[in-house]
Each structure stands twice: as C-alpha cells, then as structure tokens.
Amino acid sequence: MWSSKNFLIIIILSVKIYEICSKNEIDGRFSCDFFSDPKKNYSLWTPKDQERKDLYCPESIRLSLRDKRIFCSCCSIPRWKYEQIRIGNLQLEYLNRRGKSFLLDSENQAVLHRIQKENGFLSALPINYCQFTTIVEIFLKGNLIEDLPPLTCLSELDTIDLSYNQLRFISNTSISGLKKLRRIDFSYNLITEIEPFTFNNIDHVIMMVDFSFNKLRTLDITNMVALKGFCFASYQGNGIKTFSNKSKYKVLKNQTFGDGGYVNLAFNKIQRLPDPAEFGMSFSDYGKLAFYKYLFDVRNNEIVCDCGLETFLRYALHVKDHWSIAGESLGLFCYYPSNMQEDLPLNDLLTPLYLDRLICNGTMPMPKGCNTYFQPSQNRIVINCTSADISTVPSINMTEFLQSIPYEETKTQFVNASVHAIFRNNSIKELTNTSYMTKAYVIDVSSNNINKLRVNALLSLPRYVDMDIGYNPELRYLPRHLQRMESERIHMKGIRLSCTCEDEMYKWLPEWLPRNVSFSPHCYTGNEEMYAKNVSADILGCTTGIKDFVLNAVIPLLLASTLITTLFLVSYVYRYDIYVLYRQYRHKYYSGDEMYLYDIYISMDESHPTLMRWLVSKFLPFLQYKGYKTYVPTRDLTPGEVKEEGIVEAINYSRCTIVFLTSGFCEEDNIWMEVEWRNAWKHYKSDLCSKLIVVNFDLVRFQMIPYRPMKAILRFQNDTLFSSTKFIKDITKKIGSPIGKKRIHNANRKPTFDISQLEPKLFSPSTRWQTGFTSK
Missing domain, CATH: 1.20.5 (Single alpha-helices involved in coiled-coils or other helix-helix interfaces)
Structure with a gap:
C-alpha cells in the first residue's frame, strides 16, 4: 500500500492540501469557507467509487476536478441538512447514579433524531438506542463511556462524537455496515487498540476520523489508507511507535485507490515508516498510491534518518521539478543521529549530497578505530580502518550487519552492494582472505607493512576490483594470480620489487603492467633499479634450463x-558398447534376400513351459501370418543331424536372430543356448546386414547376465521388453519386411509396401492361425 512516493515523500506535498483548505494545525479540522461560493450554493455530489447519492457539496471556485473531490470529502453535507429537515432531540433519562440511561422521544413530529448529552456521567450508550433507527447525530462528549457497542442498527447515523470519554478498545464490528456515517470523533480517550479495517471496507469509507490524544502505541496500516477518498484521519498525540499488519493484508495488482486524504501522525514517537514489503509492494510501485494523493504529517516524531529513510527519499528527487516546495520543511525533523538534528528545507533535503548522509552504521564488534556503514545512495558498504593501528585485515560479520538493516528492499540492496575496504596507514603484514572479499569494489591497503599477498585472497577478489597496494616497503614479490585483474586498476606506486630469475616475474609482469610506466613498480635486479615494465630475461641473465x-x-x-x-x-x-552404438546409428543397406533362407532364427530355453506355450500359440502363428520364414531348432532340426552344425548353419542363413532371455539362460548347464548366443553374436559382427534382437522375457536383472555383448545391447536399449504393451509392433518394426517382399534401403526415408506382394494364402481362414510346426 506504500511506496517511496506514497508515504514520506507525500509529506512533501502538503502545500497542495494547504492550497485547498485552511487547516487548524492542532485538531486537524478544516474550514470550508475559503473556496466556497459566496452565494452558498450547493450541488448534488457523488463520491468517487461510492454509491451515495445524498450528499451536497458547496459550489467551489478555482478548483480542478480532482481537487474538488478532495474539497467535497471535507465540506459536503447530507441531504437532511441541505433540505433543513427538522432534527428532534431525544430526551435522555438516567436510571441510576452509575450512568445507566434510556431515551424518550419528546418530539413526535421529528423525522430524524439526535442524542446530545455532554459533560455528564454516562457510563454507556442509552440501553434503548436501537429503538430509534432515525438517529443521525450522537454528541456524548465529556462522559464516562468505556465501551462502544455495535451501532449497526442506526442505519441513518451520520456523526458520532464520543471525545473525552474512557473508551479503551474499538472493534471493527462496532460501526460496520453504517454506509451513511461520515464523521467520528473519539479523541481524548484511553484507547490502546483499534482492530484492522475499522474505518474502511469495500462498500464505505468514513470521511473524517479523529483518534487524537489516546494511548495508541501501534497503528494498523489498514486504518491509515483507504481504497476510497476521505478527508482526514488524525492520530496525533498518541505515542505511536510502530505499525502493524495483523490481518496480513496484501495489496492486489488490480486494486485502485481513491483521492487520498490527510493523515495526521504528528506528536508521536514514530521512528520508521511502514515496510512496503509487508503489503506485497516495493518502493518503486507507482500505480497504487499516487504521490500527490496523500498527505502524511509526521512532524514532532522521533524519525531515524538512516539508510531506510534514503530508500524512500531516493524516488522523490524529481518531485521538486513538478511542485512548488521552496522553503517548505513540512515537518521532516531528524531525531537520530544527533549530527542530523536539523529542520531542513526540501530543496536541501532532496539532493544527492543529503542522501549521501543517510547511512546505517554497523552494530557488530569491530576493532577500535574502525567504522563500518552502509550507504545506499552510493550502493556500497564502507569498512574504514584508516590509521586504526591494526595488524591484520579485519573480519566483518555481514550476516549480523544485515539483520540491523531496516526494510526488506533496503536489505536486498545491502546484499547486492559492493564493499569499499579502506585499510591505509596501518601495520598489516599480509593481505588475507575474508568473507567480504568477493564483493570488494575498492580495497586500499597502501602505506602498510605488507610482505605477502595471499593467493586465496587474490582469487576471491573480483577481476574489476580497484586495489591500492602502494607504499608497502616490505612487498618484494607479486603472485602471478594478480594477472587475472585489470592492471589499470591496481595501484602499485612506491613498491620496490626484487626481480630475479627464480621468482619468474619477468615472464608475465612486463606484459601485464599498463603502458604508462608511472604506474609501474620498481624492480631491483641486483645490479640496478628499473621500472618493472622494462625488465626482461636478458637483463636478468636468465637462461632456459x-x-x-x-x-x-x-x-x-x-x-x-x-x-x-x-x-x-x-x-x-567399453568396446562392445561402442560397437553396438555404431551398429544402432549407422545407415543400414540390405545386400539382397538371396543370401538368406530364413527371416528369423529363434533362440529360446526349451525347458521354459510358459515361453514355449506362448511361442507355439501366439508368436509363431503371428509371424507366419505376416509372411516371415522362421527357424526354430526344436521344430526344424533334421533328425540325425549334428545339432551344433545345424544351429550354426541356420543362424548364418537367417537375416535376424531373436534371443528370448529367460532365467534359465544364466544357468551354467544350458549349453545349447550358449552355443546359439555365441554364434548369433559372431554372425552379427560379420554380417552388417544382420540383426540381433534380445527379448527380456523374464525381466532378468542386468547383473545376472553373463555375457558382456548382451549387456551392451541392453544398456543402449537395443532390446525389446516383453512387458511392453507395444511388443508386437516393436518386434516387427525391428525385424523389417519378410524375405521376398519389396523393401527400400533404410536411409532416413519412410518405408513403402506393395500389398500385391502378399501371398493370398496368408488370408485364407484355413491358414491364418496355423501353428506352422512343419519340418523345413
């Protein structure tokens, strides 16, 4: 709900409000005579974004449309007052000395009524107030009323004045639903808490609210800013220190606000303004509260002028280009720190020079003589230990420092800020690595006793760092890791290096140093002293060893x-894996079908009943139906034929070998499956047109497979899972077309198939599902 233009910056624009109405600076009430038409003419006025059609506003002069809406929020009157309808005073009778009372209607002819009893000893509202729904005004100033009951029954209520009573708590249900209520005065009570969303909701916003001089210490932000325009809300003289958001209210992206109003927060103990991150906004959001809509008066508060205040003011620099604010301080008074306790004119306040003074000092332990602060206007964290008599690079707890920074957006800026470390004129002997080195933009260790630059420190520093290591008389050697930085940003004036063949600085230092020799350190070669820019192997007498x-x-x-x-x-x-990968992705060209007798050689465990049953009843009939010529050893070996020779011959004359991997395949006594696999792999390697397909029928674990070539096929997923729902489609795709059917080369083209090549007998009912178990 807030932005940098929306809260403190809006303080700047009090001039605009003062141009509209003249204001008594103590009680926050307005006089409407200055801009009113001398003829006292009124016209019907409908508040923006509200449904009220019973308000009349004085005819005004010299006001724009927006300014007139603000003027009417403060100066409009209800219809009954405009039409001078008679208001009857209800008679109040005490029931006892404890302040209990009831109402009597002594004027029966009145259309509307008023309750008025000031400076009495009423302890509560009259017990029968809900019987008079035509009450439009309640004036009970100066009594002893402690509680505010629900007033929702008084639908015509326009004004309620309970100032100078003893109210302590205001519930958001007390005045909810009163769409005609315009004025509330609860000043000079003992109120310590106001529930969220007490004065503004979707339907209605009370235009004048006065809670001055109570005992509020925390104010909920939902009672400060309304979604619709209002006149003023005064909370001055309460002792408010903090702001809350108990309802966890978040501003929605599509929400719009009214014309704002005057919020009087003067004479409190406010140190910091609400954090916009609590409402889902940032300081740079401009669409919710335009900077000229609200006036927040924070005079006579304990404002802390630090890095958090800078975040607000940074976005207000352009305001003075659009508004006449010369000579106006508008109540911005720095209470802390003491060196900024001055009432500054805005023309001085909104300048880069002033913003540079808004810093947050570090609260973590530091060496004596060191000062650490965050300066958001320059986006930097400064660690200044000049002449602090330190002998080591100090370590800073940045996490503890971050916790002391106000506002989430300021914390984010702190995290992204660069570090400026100034350690000149001390007794530091080594440049060591610290947690903030990675964020360093400037590091000055000149005029120390440094004799060593730690490599880990140089590696932590950014390449763009501006580093001054000059005037360190004991620094004789520069690590080569310094070469990763920009030489123009490394200041080495007053350094006298010891250049020898052993330290090898001559190999990189002359080329790395900038051309301007005035930035070059001096090199002492043993015989003479020269600029390090000019040193070489020949001058040093170095030979290649x-x-x-x-x-x-x-x-x-x-x-x-x-x-x-x-x-x-x-x-x-991984030789098998490489070969399988090669065979998998190469372009395959068939040399012709005349070299093959069979499409498929099937290798399986004959002792596996489930596999055999499925092969006989399902798989083999399907292959025969598709026109494939298959060879199954159990079926096709000729009686009396040497089994191994028959297997070898059949595999060599088969275009594709399908191996059904089962648990029995891994057993040592399964000799024939081993023979089949060995010859199938041999044929696969020797014939580039052949195919080798593995069907993991039993889902055998990878670790149980005894053959590395088979593992390679499985590893590259060149196998076919029997559990796959697309098994038949996958297997036929891998096998290809049957022998004798028209086929084109598999060279990144869609295959074509001539249906006329199919044998008619394949579609006859008598042969469609035959098992095909005949001898070859």
Whole structure:
C-alpha cells in the first residue's frame, strides 16, 4: 500500500492540501469557507467509487476536478441538512447514579433524531438506542463511556462524537455496515487498540476520523489508507511507535485507490515508516498510491534518518521539478543521529549530497578505530580502518550487519552492494582472505607493512576490483594470480620489487603492467633499479634450463600420453558398447534376400513351459501370418543331424536372430543356448546386414547376465521388453519386411509396401492361425 512516493515523500506535498483548505494545525479540522461560493450554493455530489447519492457539496471556485473531490470529502453535507429537515432531540433519562440511561422521544413530529448529552456521567450508550433507527447525530462528549457497542442498527447515523470519554478498545464490528456515517470523533480517550479495517471496507469509507490524544502505541496500516477518498484521519498525540499488519493484508495488482486524504501522525514517537514489503509492494510501485494523493504529517516524531529513510527519499528527487516546495520543511525533523538534528528545507533535503548522509552504521564488534556503514545512495558498504593501528585485515560479520538493516528492499540492496575496504596507514603484514572479499569494489591497503599477498585472497577478489597496494616497503614479490585483474586498476606506486630469475616475474609482469610506466613498480635486479615494465630475461641473465624444458616439453608429452592411454583403456573396456552404438546409428543397406533362407532364427530355453506355450500359440502363428520364414531348432532340426552344425548353419542363413532371455539362460548347464548366443553374436559382427534382437522375457536383472555383448545391447536399449504393451509392433518394426517382399534401403526415408506382394494364402481362414510346426 506504500511506496517511496506514497508515504514520506507525500509529506512533501502538503502545500497542495494547504492550497485547498485552511487547516487548524492542532485538531486537524478544516474550514470550508475559503473556496466556497459566496452565494452558498450547493450541488448534488457523488463520491468517487461510492454509491451515495445524498450528499451536497458547496459550489467551489478555482478548483480542478480532482481537487474538488478532495474539497467535497471535507465540506459536503447530507441531504437532511441541505433540505433543513427538522432534527428532534431525544430526551435522555438516567436510571441510576452509575450512568445507566434510556431515551424518550419528546418530539413526535421529528423525522430524524439526535442524542446530545455532554459533560455528564454516562457510563454507556442509552440501553434503548436501537429503538430509534432515525438517529443521525450522537454528541456524548465529556462522559464516562468505556465501551462502544455495535451501532449497526442506526442505519441513518451520520456523526458520532464520543471525545473525552474512557473508551479503551474499538472493534471493527462496532460501526460496520453504517454506509451513511461520515464523521467520528473519539479523541481524548484511553484507547490502546483499534482492530484492522475499522474505518474502511469495500462498500464505505468514513470521511473524517479523529483518534487524537489516546494511548495508541501501534497503528494498523489498514486504518491509515483507504481504497476510497476521505478527508482526514488524525492520530496525533498518541505515542505511536510502530505499525502493524495483523490481518496480513496484501495489496492486489488490480486494486485502485481513491483521492487520498490527510493523515495526521504528528506528536508521536514514530521512528520508521511502514515496510512496503509487508503489503506485497516495493518502493518503486507507482500505480497504487499516487504521490500527490496523500498527505502524511509526521512532524514532532522521533524519525531515524538512516539508510531506510534514503530508500524512500531516493524516488522523490524529481518531485521538486513538478511542485512548488521552496522553503517548505513540512515537518521532516531528524531525531537520530544527533549530527542530523536539523529542520531542513526540501530543496536541501532532496539532493544527492543529503542522501549521501543517510547511512546505517554497523552494530557488530569491530576493532577500535574502525567504522563500518552502509550507504545506499552510493550502493556500497564502507569498512574504514584508516590509521586504526591494526595488524591484520579485519573480519566483518555481514550476516549480523544485515539483520540491523531496516526494510526488506533496503536489505536486498545491502546484499547486492559492493564493499569499499579502506585499510591505509596501518601495520598489516599480509593481505588475507575474508568473507567480504568477493564483493570488494575498492580495497586500499597502501602505506602498510605488507610482505605477502595471499593467493586465496587474490582469487576471491573480483577481476574489476580497484586495489591500492602502494607504499608497502616490505612487498618484494607479486603472485602471478594478480594477472587475472585489470592492471589499470591496481595501484602499485612506491613498491620496490626484487626481480630475479627464480621468482619468474619477468615472464608475465612486463606484459601485464599498463603502458604508462608511472604506474609501474620498481624492480631491483641486483645490479640496478628499473621500472618493472622494462625488465626482461636478458637483463636478468636468465637462461632456459631443465625446468623450462620440463614445463615446455615433458609435461605436455606426459599429458598427451596419459590422455591417449585413458582413451585406449576406455575404448577397450567399453568396446562392445561402442560397437553396438555404431551398429544402432549407422545407415543400414540390405545386400539382397538371396543370401538368406530364413527371416528369423529363434533362440529360446526349451525347458521354459510358459515361453514355449506362448511361442507355439501366439508368436509363431503371428509371424507366419505376416509372411516371415522362421527357424526354430526344436521344430526344424533334421533328425540325425549334428545339432551344433545345424544351429550354426541356420543362424548364418537367417537375416535376424531373436534371443528370448529367460532365467534359465544364466544357468551354467544350458549349453545349447550358449552355443546359439555365441554364434548369433559372431554372425552379427560379420554380417552388417544382420540383426540381433534380445527379448527380456523374464525381466532378468542386468547383473545376472553373463555375457558382456548382451549387456551392451541392453544398456543402449537395443532390446525389446516383453512387458511392453507395444511388443508386437516393436518386434516387427525391428525385424523389417519378410524375405521376398519389396523393401527400400533404410536411409532416413519412410518405408513403402506393395500389398500385391502378399501371398493370398496368408488370408485364407484355413491358414491364418496355423501353428506352422512343419519340418523345413
């Protein structure tokens, strides 16, 4: 519900409200005479986004349409007042000295009624107030009323004044449903809590609400801003410190707000404004509350001017280009820190120079003399330990620092901020790695006693870091890891390096350093001193030795031989997988059918009853129906023929071998299945036109398979699962067309099939489902 333009920034625009109505700065009430027509003419006025059609607004001059809506929110009157309908005063009678009372109607001719009893000792509303539904005004100022009962029965109620009583709690059901209620005055009571959504709902918004000078310490945000326009809501003089959102209210993307109003929060103890993240918004949202609609008066509060306030003001810099605000401070008074306790004009407030002063100091432990703060205007976290007499790079608990930052959006900016670490003029001996090094944008360790730059610290620093390591007289060596950074951003003035052949800085430092030699450190070579930019192997007298030979020749050779050996070992271990993968993805061309006698050779466990039953009754008849010529050893071996020779011959004359993998295949005594598999794999390797299909009939576990080639086929899913619902379709697709049927090469083209090539006998009823168990 809030944005950077929607709350504090809107304080800036009080000038606009002051142009509309003259305001008494103490009680928040408005005078409507200044802009009214001197003739006192009224016209019918309908509030924006409300259904009321019984309000009349004075004719005004010099006001725009939007300004007139604001003016009418404060100055309109109900129809009964415009038409001067007679209001009867109800007579109030006490029932006892404890303040109990009831009402009498002494004026029977009145259409509407009023309750008025000020400075009495009433302890509650009259017991029979609901009998008079025509009550439009209640004036019970200065009594002893402690509770506010539900007033929903008073449907015509327009105004209620219970100021100077002893109310302590206001329920959101007390005045719900009163669509004609415009004015509430509960000031000068003892109220400590107001329930959420007490004064605004979807149907109606009360236009004038006064809760001044009560005992509120927390204010719910739903009672500050309405979805429809209103005149004012005053909470001044309560001692409010914080804001709540008990109903977990979130602003919806399609919600729109009215013309706003004046919210008086002066003379409280407010330190920080509500966090927009609690309402599902960010500071940069502009569509919910336009910055010129609301005026939030926060004068005489304990405003903390830190990084959280900067987040609000940052989006208000352009306001002074659109509004006349010269010389107006509008109550923005910094209570903390003490060096900012000044009432600044807005022209000074909304400047980058002022925003730079809005920082959050770190609260975590720090070395004496160090100062850490977050400066959101520059998007940086500054760690300043200049002349702090420290000997090591300090460690900062960024998590603890983050917890002290207000507002979720400011926390996000903190997380993304860069770190500026200033450690100049100390006694630091080593640049060590710390948690904030990865976010460093500037790091200054000049004028220290640094003799070593830790490699892990250099690797943690970003490539774009601006680092000053100058004037460290004990720094003699620069690690090569410094080369990953931009040399133009590394300041090394006043460094005297010790350049030798052993440290090998001559190999990279001259090329890395910037061309401008004034930024170059000095090199002492043993005989003379020169710019490090000019040092070379010839000047140092370095020769290529065994170390260079090892680095330049032996190591690359070892790496190459290691790579070749690794590739050879991998190729050997996975030789079957590589071959199966090759056969799976190569383009296959058939050399002709004349070399084959059979389409399919079927290898199976003859002792497996389920498999045999399925083959005989289902699978073989289907293949015969499709025109495939099959060879089954159990059926087709000639009596007296040598079994192994018959198996080898049949496999070699078969275009496709189907192996039904069962649990019996893994048993050692199954000799013939082993013979079949060995010859099938041999034929698969020798004949590139052949096919080898594995059907995992028993869903045998991968680890139980004894043959590595079969594992390779399974690994690349070149097998066919018997459990698949598309088994028949998959198996025929892998086998291909029967021998003798027209076929084209499988070269990334859709296959064609001539139905005239089918044998007519395949469709005869007598042969369709024959088992086909005949000798070959």
